[in-house]
Amino acid sequence: MGTELKIAPAYRDSHLPLYQEVIAGDPVPAPALLREYSEIDVPVARVSRDEYRSPAFAALEEERMWPRVWQFACREEQIPEVGDCVVYESPGASFIIMRSAEDDIRAYYNSCLHRGMKLCAGDTSVTKLSCPFHGFTWNLDGTLAHVPSRWDFPGLKDADMNLPQARVGRWQGFVFINRDHDAPPLEDYLGHLPGHFADWSYADKYLATVIKKTVDANWKTAVEAFLESYHLAGIHAQALPFGGDASTQYDVWADDPHVTRFLEPTGVMSDQLPRALSEQEILNAALSVVFAGTEPPQLEDGMKARHYMAAGMRAAMSDADGVDYSAMSDAEAADAVQYSVFPNMIIFRSLGYPYVYRFLPVRGDVNRATFEFLIFKPKPKDGGMVPEVNVVDLGEDDTFASAGVLPPWHGEIYDQDVYGLRQCQAGMRDGGDRDILYSAYQEVRIRHLHQTLARYLSDDPADTPGRAQA
Ligand code: FES
Ligand SMILES: [Fe+2]
CATH class of the missing domain: 2.102.10.10 (Rieske [2Fe-2S] iron-sulphur domain)
Structure with a gap:
């Protein structure tokens, strides 16, 4: 009798497949690093809302955390x-x-x-x-x-x-x-990242565009909105038929205080919809959002919506980049494979999301942050010079959709996030003193961020992650 591979927390209760079950049926199989699952206990269930709104807490971060992180x-x-x-x-x-x-x-x-x-x-x-x-x-x-x-x-x-x-x-x-000359070297700090990006190198890509937007949210509020898919129903309801929120896998690793990831499948319905959708219905809904106005094809027998979407993404990106992506796995082509680097960086390993985000506090205003959205392109094969980065500075009333550099449905998603961030921060700021509560699994990456932050803010330098113990 073999031991069954653990692929979900024991308390999960959803009729929808897990990420590992989703990709097990893919015609173009996922690489080994996407077939791994890692779960550790992160006890931080509640934090004071002052962590998000108090100038004194921001000052502590500036004194103890920012000077010691990469x-x-x-x-x-x-x-x-x-x-x-x-x-x-x-x-x-x-x-x-x-x-x-x-x-x-x-x-x-x-x-x-x-x-x-x-x-x-x-x-x-x-x-x-x-x-x-x-x-x-x-x-x-x-x-x-x-x-x-x-x-x-x-x-x-x-x-x-x-x-x-x-x-x-x-x-x-x-x-x-x-700034810390005693901090661990970058390659140690980055934990699982170098291994997981060995075959997906950003060294072969160049920064083509940066969209800058000041958001009305603490920098952590902003980062955290991108660490979970749980808010799909509330903020991005148009993606419920295909956004895979309930099937998303969240990975945190023992001995990796700085890196986490999620694997969010495409073409899988949410468990917050009242009834099961057929694969054809999933595809129709997805295409109406992603390529508004295109007539969805009839899915062949046995073909799943996500397989059709992965093939479409490979073809579209091969055209756009002049690179042959035909052998790429469905998971890498269609899903959101996304990593965070403590404290403020998010990096994708996904064909359809050639994106990196950086979030920084706005000086003197704990309720605001800058959100820099970086878009990458493959470097020219001849090794020639790459064009200078195109900086798109969005003003207060400018939207991601209006920037004209993202696929329109991505623009809409990020505008929804910007709205959600503002409302979340305003609520945290003005909503009394009850602690903020995090879910056990879908928000485990947020728990992890606060666990690592607490270690940096600790009075005892021995708590600092990666610091050689005295
Ligand atoms: S030369 Fe730099 S402040 Fe005087
Ligand atoms: Fe979002």
């Missing part, structure tokens, strides 16, 4: 030439991410060692870093190059005037920084 700062292709700089405004500290040599990237604190002026006001390209206030100047390697009226600083030593740096880590074209 943060995605920019992409390497944003700084292709020596001297290229991106300014990354991290909570509580501004950085110049600079290509200081052909294969060296530095993160300098964006502040002059004379009287503190910002050295760079925005992204730029320099041969030396010269302060706009009085002209102190540094070489690209951070050594002091020039002090106007040097005689006026008697005793000043060049050796004491190197620009301070944060650590830089690079993974698949993503440049990360960390």
Whole structure:
């Protein structure tokens, strides 16, 4: 008698298939890493709503968490030439991410060692870093190059005037920084991520577009709305016939405090619908949302809606990218395979969602955050230069749908999320003092985020994830 592979929590009670059951019937099978399931007990069931609305809590995050985590700062292709700089405004500290040599990237604190002026006001390209206030100047390697009226600083030593740096880590074209020189290396911090993206490299992709939107929500409210599919019925009801919320798999791993994932199947109905839908009904509903106006085909006997949709996605993306995706698994082609990196990054491993998100607090306003939505494209095969990133800055009244860079139905989904975030934050802010409650399974990634956050905020540095125990 073999032991049955565990693929759901024991207390799950739904008549709909689990993710592993869904993909087991796929004609183009999923790779091994999608056939894994991991569940651990994350006890955090309730947190104070002050975590989302109190300036004092935000200040604690800025003091204890942000300075000790690896943060995605920019992409390497944003700084292709020596001297290229991106300014990354991290909570509580501004950085110049600079290509200081052909294969060296530095993160300098964006502040002059004379009287503190910002050295760079925005992204730029320099041969030396010269302060706009009085002209102190540094070489690209951070050594002091020039002090106007040097005689006026008697005793000043060049050796004491190197620009301070944060650590830089690079993974698949993503440049990360960390202010904590005792933190674990980036490759340890990223836990399951490098292994799971070994065959899905973002190094082969370039950042084509960034949509920036200020949302009326704490940065955690914003991240968390993308860590669960449970809100499908409330916020994205149009996707109930095919969005797979009840069949979504949520993975958290022991000894991986920074990375979680969900596997959300496409072409599977929700258990919040009153009756079972046929595969044909699922397909009709999906196509009416995804490709409004197209006449849905009659599904052949035995073909499921998700298989039709996966084939459609492979064909559409092969056309768009000029890359042959015909051998890609149905799961990778059609589903939302999505990972989070603590604290504020979300990254997809899905053909139809070539997306990464970053969320950052808005300084001085605990009820707002910036939501940066990054869209990637495959790099040209000839290794040629990639175009400069197209930045779409959405104003207060601008919508994702109006940005014109996403498939229309994705635009609609994200606009619904922005609305949901605003209402959620407003309710948390103005709704009294009862604690916030998280579900056991569908919100386990949110529990996990708060568990890791609590470890960073702890008085005891030994609680910090990944820190060598004394
Ligand atoms: S503040 Fe930078 S040179 Fe004076
Ligand atoms: Fe959503």
